[in-house]
Amino acid sequence: MKFLLLKEKNKNQRVLLVPNDIKILTSKGAEIYIEPNYGSSLGYPDHEYVSAGATIKKNYMSDISSYHVICKIGRVCSKILKKLTPTQIVWNYANPINENKYLYQLLKYNTTMVSIKSIQYTKDGSIFKVTEQLKGQLAASVIGFYLSRYQKKGLGKVFGKVEDFNSNLFIIGGSNAAGKSLIKSALALGSNVVVFDYNEADLEKVKNNDDYKQLCKINDCTLSVFKYDYEKLFSMLRQADAVVCAANDPNEPTHTIFNEKMITSINKGAVFVDLASDYGFASQTESKQTKLSKAVFTTADVIHFNVGNVSHYYPKTFSALISKINTELLEEVLKNTFNLETSPVLGNAVITYKGKITNATIANSLKLEYTPLKRIVKD
Numbered sequence: 001m002k003f004l005l006l007k008e009k010n011k012n013q014r015v016l017l018v019p020n021d022i023k024i025l026t027s028k029g030a031e032i033y034i035e036p037n038y039g040s041s042l043g044y045p046d047h048e049y050v051s052a053g054a055t056i057k058k059n060y061m062s063d064i065s066s067y068h069v070i071c072k073i074g075r076v077c078s079k080i081l082k083k084l085t086p087t088q089i090v091w092n093y094a095n096p097i098n099e100n101k102y103l104y105q106l107l108k109y110n111t112t113m114v115s116i117k118s119i120q121y122t123k124d125g126s127i128f129k130v131t132e133q134l135k136g137q138l139a140a141s142v143i144g145f146y147l148s149r150y151q152k153k154g155l156g157k158v159f160g161k162v163e164d165f166n167s168n169l170f171i172i173g174g175s176n177a178a179g180k181s182l183i184k185s186a187l188a189l190g191s192n193v194v195v196f197d198y199n200e201a202d203l204e205k206v207k208n209n210d211d212y213k214q215l216c217k218i219n220d221c222t223l224s225v226f227k228y229d230y231e232k233l234f235s236m237l238r239q240a241d242a243v244v245c246a247a248n249d250p251n252e253p254t255h256t257i258f259n260e261k262m263i264t265s266i267n268k269g270a271v272f273v274d275l276a277s278d279y280g281f282a283s284q285t286e287s288k289q290t291k292l293s294k295a296v297f298t299t300a301d302v303i304h305f306n307v308g309n310v311s312h313y314y315p316k317t318f319s320a321l322i323s324k325i326n327t328e329l330l331e332e333v334l335k336n337t338f339n340l341e342t343s344p345v346l347g348n349a350v351i352t353y354k355g356k357i358t359n360a361t362i363a364n365s366l367k368l369e370y371t372p373l374k375r376i377v378k379d
Contacts (some may be wrong), residue, residue, distance in 0.1 A: 026053030136181025161190025173247025
């Protein structure tokens with residue numbers, strides 16, 4: 001089976017597979033071709049990929065129809081899509097839920113696209129949930145940096161605990177992977193944490209988590225949990241030094257949770273982090289995503305951070321993590337367990353097939369027609 005790995009554009013340094021994992025796949029019969037300088041910007045020169053068994057392919061467009069799987073983190077350009085057949089698979093980390101133009105291109109060219117964000121990787125979660133942990137780590141770093149910058153309109157406070165002084169962090173959606181990662185980081189620093197969530201069962205798990213209890217005891221800080229209630233949250237926001245929206249789902253647009261009145265009630269100089277901005281905005285005070293070069297803006301005296309694709313901050317860690325996962329999944333492909341209709345690996349991850357949307361959640365969210373994959377395969 002032939003795999004083509006395309007490098008990322010626009011200063012995107014991430015890769016789907018690192019050399020060590022290429023070696024695992026080629027040892028099991030995979031033919032892997034990579035675009036020149038595929039991982040060089042991340043410190044993986046071409047010769048390391050070649051040593052692992054990959055082949056450098058300069059003019060891949062000349063035989064693009066010969067590859068079974070086209071692998072790329074970001075969008076695959078229309079120049080390539082129009083030359084593919086429905087039997088070829090685009091293996092993507094991109095998510096069409098917030099990239100309508102790309103979705104329409106996939107449909108136009110009858111592309112079979114698998115969103116690896118949606119693949120059920122663990123018993124209780126997708127790849128998305130595994131990689132979301134990075135967002136929680138990043139949020140803690142962002143809060144710590146901007147909260148302390150008094151000269152730059154920050155509160156001038158330490159994120160965590162010093163002697164008898166604790167910072168106060170509010171998290172909306174703290175029961176998901178990003179939220180859990182952030183809770184752990186914040187408690188480890190000694191910050192008090194307040195979690196609001198819609199799901200009472202998930203909140204109970206947060207409340208009864210032994211690791212969190214131990215961190216609270218060691219660092220003399222508190223963890224409080226509440227079922228989401230507008231009035232309750234609004235009345236408590238004035239205590240917040242930092243507020244994070246971690247409530248996101250790769251298959252659904254983000255819903256607005258914070259109105260302007262709520263944001264203005266937060267302490268002046270506090271930090272607001274929207275970890276769900278890849279799929280919409282959690283606050284009415286946001287209108288567009290920020291970029292790495294200018295990561296924050298200030299509205300209502302609150303510092304806002306809503307950079308999209310936050311794994312750009314940790315390209316090396318992200319690439320190592322996603323490469324390990326991809327290797328395990330592509331091994332299943334090599335075992336011929338990748339039947340579109342029956343594969344336990346794919347699940348709901350086939351987004352488009354033969355010009356149809358085959359993911360119900362994405363179709364419903366965008367108010368487009370949904371066609372079950374089984375129906376198309378049988379036809």
